Amino acid sequence: MVFSSETFLFLFLPLFLALYYLTPARLRSLTLLAGSYAFYGWWRLDFLGLLILTTLWTYWAGQRVRRSQGRARRAWTGLGVAGCLAVLATFKYLNFFVDSFAALIGTDAAGLGMHWRVILPIGISFYVFQSISYLVDTHRGDADEEVGFLDFAAFIALFPQLIAGPILRFKDLAWQFRHRTHTAEKFTDGMMLFFVGLAKKVLLADSVAPLADLAFATPDPSLALAVSGSVAYMMQLYFDFSGYSLMAIGLGLMMGFRFVQNFDTPYISRSITEFWRRWHISLSIWLRDYLYIPLGGNRVGPVRTYGNLMAVMVLGGLWHGAAWTFVIWGFWHGGWLAIERATGLARATGTAALVRTMIIVLLGWVVFRATSLDQALGVYEGMLGLNGLLPSGAAALAITQESLMALLLCIAVVAAEPWLKRTAVDRMSLSVGEAGLNAVSAVNTVVPTMLTGTLAVLAVLKLAEQTVSPFLYFQF
Template sequence: MVFSSETFLFLFLPAFLALYYLTPWRWKSLTLLAGSYVFYAWWRVDFLLLLVGTTVFTYLVGRRIRHAGTDRARRLWTGIGVAGCLGVLGVFKYAVFFLDSLTALFGTTPDQIGVHWQILLPIGVSFYVFQSVSYLVDTHRGDAPDDVRLIDFMAFIALFPQLIAGPILRYKDLAGQFRHRTHSVELFSDGMSRFFIGLAKKVLLADAVAPVADLAFSGGNPSLTLAWLGAAAYMLQLYFDFSGYSDMAIGLGRMLGFRFIENFDAPYISRSITEFWRRWHISLSVWLRDYLYIPLGGNRVGNARTYVNLMTVMVLGGLWHGAAWTYVLWGVWHGGWLALERATGLARSRTPLALGRTLLVVLVGWVTFRAASVPDALDVYAGMLGLNGVRMDAAAAFDLTGEGLAFVAIAALVAALEPRLRRLSGGAFAPRADGTLTVASAVVPSALVTTLAALTVLKLAEQSFSPFLYFQF
């Protein structure tokens, strides 16, 4: 089920919210769990079993870690649990990739040696496996609470607002909210506003610029003009698609009384790749830092090892996104720039030139991230260098509409002005010092969000189905 579908907006969500608020407090986790399982099973019932199995396995291993009598036993059970969770990813996400790569080294294919098979990637598996691993490691470290109820933990892993595409949550951050959380009209209204803002990002901006990106990446041999325009369009599409989903997830969480961490902070105003990764997909950056970079030694093991650690983290972060060499190269690209910035001090630069350099580095990296294969990425890079010609051919020029170009410009303007828009809205719509609401703080935001919601729903009614990009990860 997709947040931007009529089924979710007009059937599942109203029915679930009504049931949730009618449920007594002691049964709310059960209601959350049941609703989340229905949400997930709407896609495929069989993969719901994998989600349930991974959850119960993680919970039981966590208990063994907690009650282990020695450090050696705790390490053993933590290793078993982490290996089991990562094994799920290994089988469903990477088995075919590694098999293809291995046979290619010997000049053959899996089909030729009779060992090839197709494995469907369970939706959201990368996210709930990472949440499971963080729970096991936190339990080993003594950071997770001792009184973890199975029903609460199962509801946490399956929590439908963030189940499919994050943010990546940690149980230790939400444990207190499962024991007690506040439900209020103000919090629900705030969550609903955040939800519709995210939906508008997805429908009115990301989906609107997608055809321009598709034109550059699917036609072959793009010209210089089309290659740069398509890369910029994808840069904007990915941001508004994914940040829109995160806004919707955070908004839904607030409607249910939860407060999730923010996942984006205007990343396209960053003046270094180091800053970019503090602003982009924040929950993944924090996860990689706490559970991979720091255990590897972080920056405490000398410059050379620090650079290796940065590269290792980013390559594995690239592989987390997908089992393809394009994601590995994307990780190498970002890891290399992080190491370069640390070695040269570029991360401290705050000039407009630093902003332009960072945007260029990010845009060039997104080409590899978007391309279906390495040769396809090289084809787009050739276009960006002018090797496929400068002007678009007649077919591409015909398909490139003025509406698409206008939305690329609008999306770029919104991304550039996002911090200022936040400040302006915060100043204009905030309550007075005595806590009372003015007309501006009460009526204007509601009118704007209502208008935005109406435009988004109207747009949804006329466009075809468009899943979120991060569903593939």
């Protein structure tokens, strides 16, 4: 089940919210847990069992950590984290390790006697990272608040962000599980965020997806197709993932939770360093707090610092997927982070810095999107004009006016986002008389509501005429 489906919008969500608000406050975590398990089990019941086992293991290990000290505390933390990593390694990386070893000795998995493949459970990267952060925070004393199993299980399985984030940390939500408030204002704000996210996904991301798919499926794309298709993927990934994050944050708000922001206009960044402060913020913070700082961060001299940046980004690449393309993508970003720190480019400003950063990001997205290194090289060759300037044959016929217009619309929205954000803040902070304040308040309420309602109607109409399009980050 996905958020951008009629089943979720018109069956699961209304039914769940009705049951949630009819449930007494003290039992709402139980309703939330049952709803989250139903949401996840809709896909596969057997992998729901894996989620439950991971939850039981993490909670048990966390209790051992909480009640021990010194070496025993470190040992229990290590054991708990090792168990979580074992789950991730088995289900996400076993195929990759087997294929890589087989290729090294000149055969394939079947040649090694392995005629089966491990299926990747949806959302495993997210709930395993949340489990690890809980154990480490408990070890550090950052999650000292005693928690019941029901609340903890609901935290791990929280369906709004279970599949594709944001990555939550229990220390940020523990208090909310006990003391969150439910108001009409919160619910309305959450609903508006949800529909804005849905519009991002359905009206923007899905509309440019055909152009991106065409560019990467064409063996020798022309310069025009390679560039436009790569930019289309750049837009698709942003609006797809930021749309999901907005929908998750909105759903959380409708249930009284405040989740962390996950995107902050990343395509206005003037450096890769700034880009990672704006893109997938919850992952960046997780990598910083649980990998970069424990490795020594920037406190161990410049050479070690550059190595730490590289190691963290390579591991971040592998977190996204078990393939050499993700490893290269991690090296690409880690290398630029090191270069920027060494040269001072991390503090660059101006249009030239923006253009340079977006080119670096775009080139990285090519290998991130490609299913193989050969496919990535084909797109890079096209971007250099080695396959001609304009598409021809079937590729030329497959490019639609609608996809090109959608690409221009996406670029326009990205360019307007900073202005829209500033305008919203300025309107809320206007210093006017009481009558003027009431007028501004009315405008701030009515106009966004009308715009959101329009976007919601358009998104639902678009859903009715297309097949279900899963969110891109489901694969990670």
